[in-house]
Amino acid sequence: MSSPVAVATEVWQTRELLANLIRKELKVRYKGSALGFAWSMITPLALAAIFTLVFATFLRIPFGDGNFTVFFLAGYLVWGFFQNSVMSSAGSIIANGGLISKVYFPRELIPMSLVIAQGVHLLIGLAVVSPLFIWERGFHPELLPAIVVALLLVALFTAGVSMLFGALTVKFRDLTELLPVVMMAWFYLTPIIYSIETIRGAASNGDTWVTVLRVNPMTWFAELFHTLLYGIALPLDPSNPLGSPPHPPPQIPDLATWGVCTLCAALAFVFGYVVFRRSASSFAKQV
Structure with missing residues (x-):
């Protein structure tokens, strides 16, 4: 297996091919669509409206004194990028x-191009909903460097998982059928439509469930972006007849969250890279 430096040099030398693959992915996704890239803006807003109607209005998930739609978008945009x-x-x-x-070309270019293309859609989505975030949660320019770092961490984690599944599905074709089910379960086990604090306060054994949920690395990334873009989503306070306290505004997440996200990103990328590189030599025979 080539060293990371050799692979990085090879990728740099074939950067024009990478750019072409990214352009191809961006064009193919909405080819023949009347709205084109507008779907990158419409989809998260439409899903936010649906989830708000179902979970906040019909099912009345306890959310305290906050805005469920903004909270959902802060987590779902990153989840959509990952998924x-x-x-x-x-x-x-x-x-x-x-x-x-x-x-012959570095096979990493294929999943890498897809992750970068999805990153473009993520940035478009964030740009579209940022006025809503600012309107509801205030303008916090001091958080922009932290948001950039958080985006890089989730991109690194996503690239690792993408390389892993890209390699595994070559050998185990049934994974392409199983993956949508896995992703659906993974979505509901990630605090996107509910907050960690809600689980801790709503369930009799809430702390146990919080511990279970935090085994999921995407839980940490969801918390990272919820804190940076929304703030802290406090649960309802049944002991307070006047209602729950307002949710604190967006802020820098604690060091534990940063540390776990950094560790998950590094481990996922290294593991995905190693599996992908060891499998790449046989791709031409297996496909």
Whole structure:
């Protein structure tokens, strides 16, 4: 297996191919669509409206004195980036079998291009909903450097998981059928439509459930972005007849959250990279 420095040099030398793959992905996704890139703006807003109607209005999930729609968007935009990157990368090696069997290039370019393309959609989504965040939660320019670092961490984590599934599905084709089910379960086990504080306060054994949820690395990334973009979502306070206290505004997450996210990002990327590189030599034969 080539060293990381050698691979990085090879990727840099083929950066034009990477740019072409990114452009192809951005064009193909909405090819033939009347609205095109507007779907990157419409989809998160439409989903926010649906989830707000179902969970905040019909099911009345306890959320305290806060805005459920903004809270949901702060977590879902990052989840959508992660899910779409992994789902598209899972079958990407097989889908590009003709290119792989005919031309040599660093195979990492394929999942890498998909993650970067999804990152473009994430940035578009954040730009579209930022006025809503500012209107509801205030303007906090001092948090922008932390948001950039958080985006880099989740991108690193996503790239690792994408490379892992990209390699595994070449050998285990049934994963492409199983992955949507896995992602659905993973979504509901990640605090996106509910907060950690709500689970801790609503359930009789809330602390135990919080411990279980925090085994999931995406829980930490969801908390990271919820804190940076929304603030702290406090649960209802049944002992307070006047209602629950207002939710604190966006702020810098604690060091534990940063530390776990950094560790998860590094471990996922290294593990995904190693598995991908060890499998890459046989891709041409298997696809």
